[in-house]
Amino acid sequence: MRICIFAEGSYPYVLGGVSSWIDTLARSCPEHEFIIYAISAESKNKGQYRYQLPQNIVEIKDVFLDEIELRGKEKGKRYKLEEKQYQAIKELMNGEQFSWNDIFKIFKEKSFKNIADFFMSKNVFDIIKNTYIEKYPYTPFTEFIWTIRSMYLCLFYLLMQNLPEADIYHSVSTGYAGVLASYGKYLFNKPYILSEHGIYTREREEEIIRADWVKGYYKDMWIKYFYNLSHCAYDNADVITSLFNNNKQLQIELGAKEEKICIIPNGVDIKRFYDLPTKEDKSIINIGAIIRVVPIKDIKTMLRSFSFVKKEIKEAVFYIMGPTEEDPEYYEECLQMAKYMNLEDVHFTGAINITEYIGKMDMLVLTSISEGQPIALMEGMAARKPHVSTNVGDCQDLLYGRDDGYGNAGFVEYVMDYNSIAKSIIKLCNDENLRLNMGQNGYDRISDLYRKEDFIMHYKNLYQKLGSE
Numbered sequence: 001m002r003i004c005i006f007a008e009g010s011y012p013y014v015l016g017g018v019s020s021w022i023d024t025l026a027r028s029c030p031e032h033e034f035i036i037y038a039i040s041a042e043s044k045n046k047g048q049y050r051y052q053l054p055q056n057i058v059e060i061k062d063v064f065l066d067e068i069e070l071r072g073k074e075k076g077k078r079y080k081l082e083e084k085q086y087q088a089i090k091e092l093m094n095g096e097q098f099s100w101n102d103i104f105k106i107f108k109e110k111s112f113k114n115i116a117d118f119f120m121s122k123n124v125f126d127i128i129k130n131t132y133i134e135k136y137p138y139t140p141f142t143e144f145i146w147t148i149r150s151m152y153l154c155l156f157y158l159l160m161q162n163l164p165e166a167d168i169y170h171s172v173s174t175g176y177a178g179v180l181a182s183y184g185k186y187l188f189n190k191p192y193i194l195s196e197h198g199i200y201t202r203e204r205e206e207e208i209i210r211a212d213w214v215k216g217y218y219k220d221m222w223i224k225y226f227y228n229l230s231h232c233a234y235d236n237a238d239v240i241t242s243l244f245n246n247n248k249q250l251q252i253e254l255g256a257k258e259e260k261i262c263i264i265p266n267g268v269d270i271k272r273f274y275d276l277p278t279k280e281d282k283s284i285i286n287i288g289a290i291i292r293v294v295p296i297k298d299i300k301t302m303l304r305s306f307s308f309v310k311k312e313i314k315e316a317v318f319y320i321m322g323p324t325e326e327d328p329e330y331y332e333e334c335l336q337m338a339k340y341m342n343l344e345d346v347h348f349t350g351a352i353n354i355t356e357y358i359g360k361m362d363m364l365v366l367t368s369i370s371e372g373q374p375i376a377l378m379e380g381m382a383a384r385k386p387h388v389s390t391n392v393g394d395c396q397d398l399l400y401g402r403d404d405g406y407g408n409a410g411f412v413e414y415v416m417d418y419n420s421i422a423k424s425i426i427k428l429c430n431d432e433n434l435r436l437n438m439g440q441n442g443y444d445r446i447s448d449l450y451r452k453e454d455f456i457m458h459y460k461n462l463y464q465k466l467g468s469e
Contacts, residue, residue: 001467002058004035004166004184006177012049012060013040015323015351016292018172018197019051020375021266027054028456032463035059035164039176042066050323050351061164068157069116078122079111086123093131093148095224100179100232104186107159115157119149139217147218151225155179163187167467171233174200175226178233185236191466194237195264197372198393199250201230203296206370231255239462243373244394266373267455270447273382276359285429288319288361288385290354290376291368294327298390299334301418302367307341308422313429316345319361323351358383362435363428368392369415378450381442386410386435388424390417401445409442 005011005026011019026034034057043064053060081089088102112118132144158176163184170193171181178194185192204226208219234240234256241264242248248261279286287309291297299320306318324331331348338346349357354376358364364380364387371377371393378398380387387410389395399410411424428435 001167001463002033002035002165003168003170003463004037004164004181006037006039006169006171006181008039008173008175008177009041010172011036011038012051012053013038013045014292014326015050016290017375021197022172023051023054024452025456025459026057028452029460029463030054030056032056033058035061035166037061037164037177037180038063039158039180040064059164063158063161065154065157068153076120076122076125077112077117079118081106081123086127089124090127090131092228093127093152094135095221095228097228097231100182100236101186104159104183107156107183108187110160115153115160118160119153119156136217136221143215143218147221151222155229159183166190168193168463170195172197174230174233175204176229178237179229182232182236185238191238191469192236193239193241193462193466194233195241196247196251197243198370199247199254199372201226201254202250203370227254234260238466241462244397246394246397247372262458264455264458265450266375266378267450267452268375268378268382268446269452270382272355273358273379273384276355276383279360279362283315285313285316286319286361287316287363287365287425287429288321288357289365289367290358290380291320291322291366292326293320293322293324293331293334293348295330296369298367298369298416299330300337301416301421302365303334303337303341303343303346304418305365305367305421305425306346307343308419309425309429310343310345312426316429318343318346319349319357320346321349321352321354321357324348354379358385361385363387363410363425365421365425366390366395367415367418367421371395373398378446381409381439381446384436384439384443386428386438386442388413388421388428390415390421398445398450399442404445404449406445406448407437407441409438409445 005022011022036057043066046062085102085106088098091098128148136144158180165188168191169181169184171177172195181192205223208214208222214222240256240261242251242261243265248263252258293299309316364385366377366389368390373394377387387399389412391412391414396412399412400408413420
């Protein structure tokens with residue numbers, strides 16, 4: 001079978017997390033061919049893949065959002081739209097429910113030559129103007145126009161692209177990836193699988209609430225926009241997979257039908273973490289974080305925690321292990337923060353082969369603001385390392401279990417509570433037996449309940465079932 005995977009802001013351009021999951025899935029299903037439809041922000045990165053692609057990935061279809069242009073030749077033209085198509089665009093811009101198939105039909109027929117002709121058409125301008133008059137007349141019209149442009153130009157541009165034909169469409173999030181997978185199902189009448197790791201809608205909502213670039217009266221507008229994108233994926237998916245029960249309940253709350261959802265946890269290749277190199281200097285305490293240096297991972301809280309730890313544990317050394325180039329500005333802020341706090345024993349390693357480092361760590365730390373079921377944490381457990389983690393995603397169940405009899409594999413603290421995070425790290429630093437016992441508990445839980453072969457078999461069966469219907 002040929003499977004088209006839609007990846008937004010991840011594989012093959014970003015290391016770790018969802019990207020590692022996609023790479024593992026493709027490599028483990030050599031009987032299938034995969035097309036990767038990669039939605040990325042900046043075209044300057046084109047072709048700079050962070051993974052050595054397996055042979056059964058037969059095509060990478062790149063779409064870069066910075067290549068959108070508004071240079072149409074027929075601006076102000078009025079196109080013939082059915083009443084329900086006109087109404088669907090209006091309801092989309094109003095943040096209301098509508099039939100996505102009415103939107104899809106517009107782009108399937110493509111009576112316009114490029115996205116600029118459509119976006120700058122009289123039809124779309126009338127809808128924008130009416131939406132403004134009805135809902136936002138107290139705001140500057142130019143601000144409103146730019147907000148609408150920021151939202152819908154990306155969406156319409158993506159729908160203008162030619163989608164590859166496949167036997168199954170599979171998105172690893174809702175959002176733009178989910179809309180395009182839904183569009184593929186509409187065009188070719190093929191099944192669609194949605195695998196949601198973090199809950200895209202909630203993550204975008206948190207970002208919008210915190211964002212300085214979105215003015216207060218437009219925050220609700222942006223949030224409704226992302227909710228609509230997710231509704232599209234939930235409504236059109238034939239099967240929705242979730243990593244754990246709490247995420248399943250959130251999906252239901254956000255509009256997914258329970259009967260569509262099945263839980264397939266992530267899995268770890270336990271054998272990969274046998275016979276790891278260990279530290280040579282037993283007098284030091286190595287504290288590590290396997291993590292991308294980006295704001296959602298909250299490296300700054302980690303650094304604040306480390307500053308408290310260092311005052312108590314002089315022999316502590318900190319390794320922040322993961323790519324730093326995804327958000328250079330944030331990385332520079334973290335470097336300056338470490339310098340300001342005189343944290344000389346903090347090392348940003350950049351991207352690494354974790355099996356060369358993880359065995360040398362005494363413990364691992366995760367301070368993320370949002371997670372799904374973090375593979376980095378699970379790999380650390382497979383390496384018998386205790387963890388201090390924020391209470392996000394499935395971290396609490398991974399470290400504490402659900403009455404599974406394995407015992408605690410670390411400590412779970414509140415997001416951004418650097419004081420409590422530091423206290424838990426110090427507790428592990430001061431008690432080697434506690435580190436060893438928690439590390440063993442984590443290994444036992446992962447090796448019994450979260451095996452790579454089980455995760456792969458679930459998806460092989462799912463592909464086979466849907467592909468034969």
